[in-house]
Amino acid sequence: MERGARVAGLQSRGSARDGRRRALLLLRHGRTGRRRRVRAAPAGELSRPHRHVYDVLIVGGGPAGCAAAASLARRGHDVALITRPAPPAKWLAESIPNSARKLLERVGALDALDAAGLVPNEGNTVWWAGEPRRDERFGEPERGFHADRAALETAFHGVAREAGARLVTDGPVIETAVEPDGWRVATSAARYRGRWVLDASGRAGVLARRGRRTRERGIATLALVGRWTPDRGHAPPDPGCTLIESYRDGWAWSVPTSPRTRCVTAMVDPRRTHLAREQGLDGMWRAELAKAARLGRRLEEGRLEGPVRACPASLYGATSHGRPGLLLVGDAGSFIDPLSSYGVKKALASAWLAAIVTHTGLEDDAMAGPACELYDDREREVYRTYRALSVPFLEQAAAVNDHAFWDVRLAAARKAGADIPGAAPVTGTPAVSEPGDRSLAERRADAFLARPEVRTAWETIRSLPAVRLHPAPGLSSVRRPAVVDDRIALEARLISDRLPDGARYVRNVDLRRLTEIAPDSDQVPDLFEAYNRRGTAVPLPDFLAALSFAVGAGFLELADS
CATH class of the missing domain: 3.30.390 (Enolase-like; domain 1)
Structure with missing residues (x-):
């Protein structure tokens, strides 16, 4: 349960404020505001000398960007990983399921995460669609990880550096330009040149937002995010588990980010969820947790640390995930909501394949087109598969709650995943099953x-x-x-x-x-x-x-x- 409660990607302080402002517009009016975009410079406009020349430029230093950078650097390519100068907020939660361990090993990050002191992901506790509580527990040593965003990025930055990638922290990106021999990317401090560019900037979509992003119309989702800590003398509930509960017009989830803190998030629709707007963000968050009665009761002996934030969390895909010289990686290309517990694993799988595609294109120009065709097909398929796998869970919630919040999401998921065969979740699993690596x-x-x-x-x-x-x-x-x-x-x-x-x-x-x-x-x-x-x-x-x-x-x- 990880990526719905943040605005991911490469942002300046100004653009982060824009994201929060957009969330407030959604709360007030149920519609989105315009968002500042990175300007695309015409060919030849970036006229200063290019002191920094690489095989690959990667925009965004989250798990996807770091995994792609490390994989390409280990294959002998010169890689610049361009990321934000300041660490991300600690109140943003990340969760990696135990099924991602093989993939973490594949991208060379498993040992680093095992050594980082992150909270072990021990399983899930779920109250869904009025059904009795369901528990899924992971045994040693097959546990995953919970972490705040800053701790996770610190570990992944170390993986990229150790592999030989150059970490550039003079972002944000202010200009990009494509020319016959590759790409030019400018930050406020320097300009960089590369044969390929990978947009791994998450929801910010430094390159993805230029006409490449698609949304499912009529559905908007906001994440109301709070950082919770228990009162003195009380132990936090289910210390290593993800907690999930659905209710009539939304759902809530919580993951531990340290031994004594939790990220607690309510997923709402500003057009359809009945929100206590007059009470402000803190009041809305508390009112939504009161609807998630069983999860809320487990958090009664505790308090908020800091303010509640409202973050855009709507799903999106892409018209195309790549062409020779450019790939959209991880959340830059598509975003799936945290119901799946699959967000970081999806990003890592995308990065692993993007590194292979980029390596192929750098080594063999003739194969760049077919490689990007495969990448685009796989990325589209992962998004559609997730949507198909979410249908049974949305059906359960829609049948019990009889509310537009669930009805519109069920209709959209059925449409998006209509051509995916065999999309039935494993019996007894409390979270959405994973698409896997097969085509x-x-x-x-x-x-x-x-x-x-x-x-x-x-x-x-x-x-x-x-x-x-x-x-x-x-x-x-x-x-x-x-x-x-x-x-x-x-x-x-x-x-x-x-x-x-x-x-x-x-x-x-x-x-x-x-x-x-x-x-x-x-x-x-x-x-x-x-x-x-x-x-x-x-x-x-x-x-x-x-x-x-x-x-x-x-x-x-x-x-x-």
Whole structure:
């Protein structure tokens, strides 16, 4: 439960005030105000000598920017990470689920976070849609992390520096310009040049806001954020857990940011939530927590530290997440609300892939276009998958509360995630399930395994004394970009009339290799042994599933069917 309660990104003091002013406009009028944008300089306008030349410029020093910078620096590229001169506010909360540990290790940040003394993320306690309390607890050593934004960024800055990236703290960015040989980015103190630029500035969207951002119309969300500490002599409740509760016209969540402090946030819609506006932000925050009765009761023996803040927290996506030379990374490209507990993990996954795409483009100009096409597809898919996965939870809340707050969010989520297959949450999980790292085509291929055609193919194969297989007449192959080791490469994918999206692997079985050797054996055991001799061995159950899939999908044809 992390990123909805802040305005993330690279901002000056003035633009931070603009964000708060925009939040107050939403509270007063239910509509957004205009926001100051970074000016794009015409080509050639940045005329001062370029003393700072890099392979990659990364704007924004949060988890996404640092992870991308570290990954690219380790691959031997010169990277400048341009971030704000002052640390972010400590009242902003971040939460990383235990499922992100593998990804943290992949970007080289796990050891640093383990050593940073952050609050362990021990699990979730949830009261949702009037259902009984649900608990999910993570066991040692698979815990995640809770932290205030400043502590988390400090740890990630260390990761980027250690990897060899240059940390530039003379922001904010005041101008950007694109020229034939790359990008120029100017701060108030210096000007920088790079072949690629990555916008990792979060909601601020230094480059993303120039016509690249899309919003779901008719829905606005504000986060009312307070910093809570227990009274003397009282222990904080659920010291390592995220607390979540829905109510009639909003929902609330809380995460620990230190052993004795919590970030407590109410998520409201200024057009639809009944807000106690006459009581000011502190009064509105308290009134919303009173609606979240069970979470509110757990915080009765405590007090606010400092004022309540109102921050924009509406969802958004992008018309395009990248082209050769420019990528939108993490929250700069899209924002998902904190219901998923997936915000930081989503940002890290985006940064990991952005680093591979950028590395590919720097090393091979011809692959820059296909690599950016893959990146754009994946980023769009992650956003749509999250929206599809949120539908069951919104359905529960809408059915119980019968309120426009939930009705409009449910309708929007259904529309946004309509083309995502198999988007059902795992039974018993109290938070939204995670999209994972597989592509949409791979998940559609997995979903095809449950189709009647595959079951029929298996029953037929089992019944025959011998199988004579050959490539089906309608089988064809297309080369599409895919992640191969540390770069993007064009990979052959089989397609047919039954599976136009195509597939290359099912249960880690290479379908192309399978279709090539299938005509050489008329016994399944012989075919299984031949497949494993040609490459990485797979278990028999996975091989049989893939063989049935190949026949059911129209890649292979049985002569004796």
